[in-house]
Amino acid sequence: MAANILIVEDEESILELIAINLHQSGFNPMRALNAEYADKLIQEAIPDLIILDWMLPGMNGIEFAKRLRSNSSTKKIPIIMLTAKSDEENKIVGLESGADDYLTKPFSPRELVARIKAVLRRKSPELIDDPIKISNLHLDPSTHRVESNGATIKIGPTEFKLLHFFMKNPDRVFSRNHILDKVWGNQSEIDDRTVDVHIKRLRDVLTNNGHDKLVQTVRGMGYRFSENQEN
Amino acid sequence: MAANILIVEDEESILELIAINLHQSGFNPMRALNAEYADKLIQEAIPDLIILDWMLPGMNGIEFAKRLRSNSSTKKIPIIMLTAKSDEENKIVGLESGADDYLTKPFSPRELVARIKAVLRRKSPELIDDPIKISNLHLDPSTHRVESNGATIKIGPTEFKLLHFFMKNPDRVFSRNHILDKVWGNQSEIDDRTVDVHIKRLRDVLTNNGHDKLVQTVRGMGYRFSENQEN
DNA sequence: AAAATTCTGTCATAAAAATGTCATAAAAAT
DNA sequence: ATTTTTATGACATTTTTATGACAGAATTTT
Numbered sequence: 001m002a003a004n005i006l007i008v009e010d011e012e013s014i015l016e017l018i019a020i021n022l023h024q025s026g027f028n029p030m031r032a033l034n035a036e037y038a039d040k041l042i043q044e045a046i047p048d049l050i051i052l053d054w055m056l057p058g059m060n061g062i063e064f065a066k067r068l069r070s071n072s073s074t075k076k077i078p079i080i081m082l083t084a085k086s087d088e089e090n091k092i093v094g095l096e097s098g099a100d101d102y103l104t105k106p107f108s109p110r111e112l113v114a115r116i117k118a119v120l121r122r123k124s125p126e127l128i129d130d131p132i133k134i135s136n137l138h139l140d141p142s143t144h145r146v147e148s149n150g151a152t153i154k155i156g157p158t159e160f161k162l163l164h165f166f167m168k169n170p171d172r173v174f175s176r177n178h179i180l181d182k183v184w185g186n187q188s189e190i191d192d193r194t195v196d197v198h199i200k201r202l203r204d205v206l207t208n209n210g211h212d213k214l215v216q217t218v219r220g221m222g223y224r225f226s227e228n229q230e231n
Numbered sequence: 232m233a234a235n236i237l238i239v240e241d242e243e244s245i246l247e248l249i250a251i252n253l254h255q256s257g258f259n260p261m262r263a264l265n266a267e268y269a270d271k272l273i274q275e276a277i278p279d280l281i282i283l284d285w286m287l288p289g290m291n292g293i294e295f296a297k298r299l300r301s302n303s304s305t306k307k308i309p310i311i312m313l314t315a316k317s318d319e320e321n322k323i324v325g326l327e328s329g330a331d332d333y334l335t336k337p338f339s340p341r342e343l344v345a346r347i348k349a350v351l352r353r354k355s356p357e358l359i360d361d362p363i364k365i366s367n368l369h370l371d372p373s374t375h376r377v378e379s380n381g382a383t384i385k386i387g388p389t390e391f392k393l394l395h396f397f398m399k400n401p402d403r404v405f406s407r408n409h410i411l412d413k414v415w416g417n418q419s420e421i422d423d424r425t426v427d428v429h430i431k432r433l434r435d436v437l438t439n440n441g442h443d444k445l446v447q448t449v450r451g452m453g454y455r456f457s458e459n460q461e462n
Numbered sequence: 463a464a465a466a467t468t469c470t471g472t473c474a475t476a477a478a479a480a481t482g483t484c485a486t487a488a489a490a491a492t
Numbered sequence: 493a494t495t496t497t498t499a500t501g502a503c504a505t506t507t508t509t510a511t512g513a514c515a516g517a518a519t520t521t522t
Contacts, residue, residue, distance in 0.1 A: 002255055004248060004340055028251050030244060043315065044245045046337045073337055156469060173375040194471055196509065201469095203510095218375050219479070219508070220388035226374070229383050387480060388508095424498090425482055431500065450490070450497070 003120060003127040006030040006047035008038040008064070009082065010057050018051065021109035027116070035064045042074055048127055049120060051112070052099070054083035069098040078123045080115055082107070117142070132167045135227040137211060139167050148209040158183070159202045166215070166225030175222040199223055234351060234358045237261040237278035239269045239295070240313070241288055249282065252340040258347070266290040273305060279358055280351060282343070283330070285314035293328045300329040309354045311346055313338065363398045366458035368442060370398050379440040389414070390433045397446070397456030406453040430454055 005027045009015040012033065019029035030047055032038035035056050041047075050068070054061040061081060068074040081099040100119050103112060121128045129141040138147040141164060146153045155163065161183045174182075176195040184190055203215050216224045236258045240246040243264065250260035261278055263269035266287050272278075281299070285292040292312060299305040312330040331350050334343060352359050360372035369378040372395065377384040386394065392414045407426040411419055434446050447455045 001252075001341060001344075004252070028248065028255075030248055040242070041244055042337060044242060044313075044336045044338075045248055046339045158470075171374045173373070190470095191472070193473090193509090197471075197511085200510065200512095217509070221375055224374065389481075421481095422483070424484090427498065428482075428500085430498095434499095448498070 003048040004028045007051045008032045009053040171226045173224045233259045234279040235259045237281045239263045240284045402457045404455045
């Protein structure tokens with residue numbers, strides 16, 4: 001399940017930049033422009049991780065982090081601090097105040113996503129996409145690689161996503177529209193039948209590597225990924 | 232089929248957070264920021280479950296729940312209450328006012344999804360595609376597979392739907408028109424007698440897998456699926 | 463920046479599977 | 493024995509899926 005991540009950042013354009021990047025990386029961003037609003041949100045729903053700007057209007061990030069740590073229902077939420085100051089001292093203060101990681105502005109969104117994954121892996125491994133192995137096929141989301149036995153399989157971007165989706169949900173049947181939604185992203189105006197073509201491409205790739213019949217057609221329904229007998 | 236779930240929550244970020252999490256869990260979220268709009272949505276289409284914030288602007292959640300309970304067309308919709316107040320008293324009032332479950336803020340979206348599934352399983356099992364097992368026959372809607380003992384049975388789309396319908400309603404007699412309605416969908420202009428043919432096809436499939444006499448003819452009435460003796 | 467390569471989505475056509483109807487046989491009821 | 497209802501096999505048609513080709517987009521290499 002996708003992790004819900006609260007971003008607390010007073011600079012709206014940065015907030016949005018982060019949110020969009022997180023969304024593209026498969027997270028659910030929640031936005032707060034200040035500590036008060038963040039508080040309000042947290043009182044209603046508990047995020048899986050918080051990205052916290054060091055400098056906030058009103059209450060600064062450190063203070064906010066301390067408050068979170070002192071409340072039993074928020075104590076365990078991992079925090080990643082963002083700061084403009086790069087000196088070591090602040091870093092130490094930040095980490096002491098309870099942050100799990102610390103990122104200096106300007107940072108690359110890629111780096112942030114990597115840090116988030118690292119923290120989540122440590123704190124809530126169930127929220128992270130671990131490597132999956134089914135029937136000699138080994139898919140590793142973090143390296144974006146698929147192996148059959150030891151050999152790396154060459155596979156296109158869409159086919160990778162498709163395979164990843166299937167391997168995360170083996171044996172279940174999905175309609176073309178469901179697949180479009182999950183693999184292409186919802187508001188895609190792509191034709192149903194395009195799925196067929198990519199299924200074909202994925203099948204070709206797998207067949208060339210000795211994996212027949214993993215992707216199965218369920219007539220009138222959609223497709224299924226399964227190492228079990230067809231039908 | 233994906234359950235339609237109406238979320239009534241005045242805090243927009245939270246509403247959206249819940250909606251996204253429900254969507255990712257395969258539900259169909261309907262959004263309402265207040266009781267009035269919720270009313271409007273309910274009049275257009277009855278949801279399968281309602282998530283209701285205790286505190287709403289204008290009319291509070293309890294009141295709204297009571298209203299739903301007093302109207303015959305909405306009486307049976309399961310309700311899950313969200314509340315900021317954690318004391319027992321409110322919980323009791325909430326449950327007495329007709330809520331089926333109760334979640335205290337701050338809640339984790341994952342917990343909410345789990346509760347929804349639990350309530351649906353209790354109140355509208357037909358919305359949850361659980362596997363059905365009757366007399367060695369095992370039908371799993373999510374994988375779209377039918378097994379007899381461990382062996383997968385090859386079965387066509389219409390026969391699958393027919394079998395699914397029968398297994399969901401064992402031991403009851405259905406007229407051909409009733410079956411047409413439920414399996415083919417209502418506005419079908421298909422001949423009554425076509426049902427006979429598909430019954431035959433289903434019987435063939437089952438017989439080939441050692442299941443005699445599960446589909447029984449009730450002369451002048453229609454058909455019945457039962458593991459008990461005929462007549 | 464240009465060229466080369468890879469990737470995408472769509473379409474047309476082929477191939478496969480499923481469907482509904484009908485005629486006739488079989489069974490049950492009267 | 494006759495009538496009514498159901499079972500069954502055949503089959504033409506329709507529906508659904510597979511596949512190859514292609515042009516434009518996107519990405520990588522040069």
